[in-house]
Amino acid sequence: MGFLSHVKVWSDVLEARLDEKAAPSLGGVHLGKEEAVYQDSREFFRRTLITKHMVEALENVAEALLGRGGNKITLLLSLFGGGKTHTLLTIYHAFRNPTALLEAKAEDAGTEKSIRRLVEELSRMGSIRIVVVDGDFSELAPTLVNPLVVPGGYKVQTIWGSIAHQLGLFDEVRDNDEVLLAPPADVLARLVGDKPTLILIDEIAHYVVKLKSSGDRTLQNYSDQVIAFFESLAKAVDLSRHSVLVISLPVEEKREGLIIEERYKSQKDVCYGASTSLLVELHRRV
Numbered sequence: 450m451g452f453l454s455h456v457k458v459w460s461d462v463l464e465a466r467l468d469e470k471a472a473p474s475l476g477g478v479h480l481g482k483e484e485a486v487y488q489d490s491r492e493f494f495r496r497t498l499i500t501k502h503m504v505e506a507l508e509n510v511a512e513a514l515l516g517r518g519g520n521k522i523t524l525l526l527s528l529f530g531g532g533k534t535h536t537l538l539t540i541y542h543a544f545r546n547p548t549a550l551l552e553a554k555a556e557d558a559g560t561e562k563s564i565r566r567l568v569e570e571l572s573r574m575g576s577i578r579i580v581v582v583d584g585d586f587s588e589l590a591p592t593l594v595n596p597l598v599v600p601g602g603y604k605v606q607t608i609w610g611s612i613a614h615q616l617g618l619f620d621e622v623r624d625n626d627e628v629l630l631a632p633p634a635d636v637l638a639r640l641v642g643d644k645p646t647l648i649l650i651d652e653i654a655h656y657v658v659k660l661k662s663s664g665d666r667t668l669q670n671y672s673d674q675v676i677a678f679f680e681s682l683a684k685a686v687d688l689s690r691h692s693v694l695v696i697s698l699p700v701e702e703k704r705e706g707l708i709i710e711e712r713y714k715s716q717k718d719v720c721y722g723a724s725t726s727l728l729v730e731l732h733r734r735v
Contacts, residue, residue, distance in 0.1 A: 475537045475651040476583025476590075490542040490549035497539065499553045504563045506536070507543050511570055514544075514577060514645040516690045522683055525697040533697035537649050540695060544647055545579060547571035578646045580615045582608055584656025592660070593629065593667065607671070608656075609678050612648065613640055629671045631678035637685035641692040648686070650696040653679075 473487035486492050512519030525533045543550050547568050555561035587595035589611055597605040597614070603623070605614050610626035613619045618640055625632045641648075653675075660672035679696075686694045 472534060473538060474583060474585060475534055475541065475581060475649060476586035476588075478538060478541065479579075479581040479583070480586065480588060487538065490546035491552050493538065493542050494549050494551075494553040497553045498556060499539075499550070499560060499564060500556045501560050501563070503536075503539060504560055504567060507540065507567055508563070510540060510544070510647065510693050510695070511567065511574070513693045514647065514691055515574065519693075521686050521689070521693055523693070523695045525695065534651055537651055537695060537697060540647070541579065541581070541649060543567075544571065544577050547574075574645065576645070578616060578644055580612050580646065580648045582611060582648070582650045582653065584652035584654075584659075590653075590656050593671065607678075608653075608675055609637070609682075616640055616646070629667070629674060631674040631681060634681040634684035634688070637682055638688055641685055641689045643690055646689075646692040648682075648692065648694045650694070653696065654698055 473483050477483040478487055481488065486496060506523070509519040509523070513521045525536055550564055550568050550571075553564065555564055582590050584590045588597055590608055591597040591605050591611055593606045597611065599605065599614065603619060605611055605619065605626060607622075607626045607629060609622050609632055610619060613622045613626075619626075621636060621640055622632050625636070657672050657675055660668045660675070663669065682694065686692045
């Protein structure tokens with residue numbers, strides 16, 4: 450009696466073309482470019498173990514979106530392989546397709562009951578606007594060099610332009626997008642409005658580091674505006690009733706300070722400065 454006589458191996462485990470794939474991306478899933486095991490909410494949760502802490506994180510997001518409390522701003526801090534993107538994908542799929550959560554494995558009976566209660570809550574919540582910014586995708590994090598050109602419409606060249614575009618309110622920040630100037634908090638507050646809005650941010654440090662290291666003064670100045678933008682966005686989300694911001698950063702906080710992800714070691718000062726600036730403002734509101 451061998452191992453395979455007791456278990457069934459997922460077909461994708463034996464799929465050779467997936468061997469070279471290091472990890473899924475939030476932007477790839479949002480844009481429909483990932484493999485089905487990451488793209489499809491039900492397939493994703495069939496391969497996911499939901500822990501008590503993950504349910505608590507999802508419940509917190511739900512409470513904040515409903516305006517009943519909870520942390521409106523969540524920071525995901527870890528080095529490479531720490532699960533930042535997988536956590537973002539779990540949140541993304543749970544709020545895009547709540548009933549798919551029932552496909553997940555729960556770590557114990559109590560967690561399973563919590564999942565069922567959460568699904569019932571989310572199913573009654575109604576429409577939720579989900580906005581994704583992924584610094585690895587110009588369609589979601591455009592720049593002056595790699596703008597998002599909307600067919601028959603306009604050109605988006607900033608992070609704030611991307612968020613406004615995804616919300617169907619690009620005119621609110623059109624001028625700020627054109628001159629690469631971060632909008633103030635009151636303008637961003639009009640973007641998020643009173644509708645439940647979930648904003649997920651991944652690979653933003655990578656995005657800022659690329660701009661800072663470009664050698665182009667315009668792009669370097671824009672990178673400073675990106676940091677200023679997130680400070681204003683944090684204020685806008687904090688003041689709103691039904692919006693949530695979840696942002697990942699490739700750092701860990703230790704007693705001796707911030708530990709930077711290995712791939713940024715050659716640009717440590719740039720990454721440290723960007724991450725610290727974001728953390729200082731965001732921590733005030735977590």
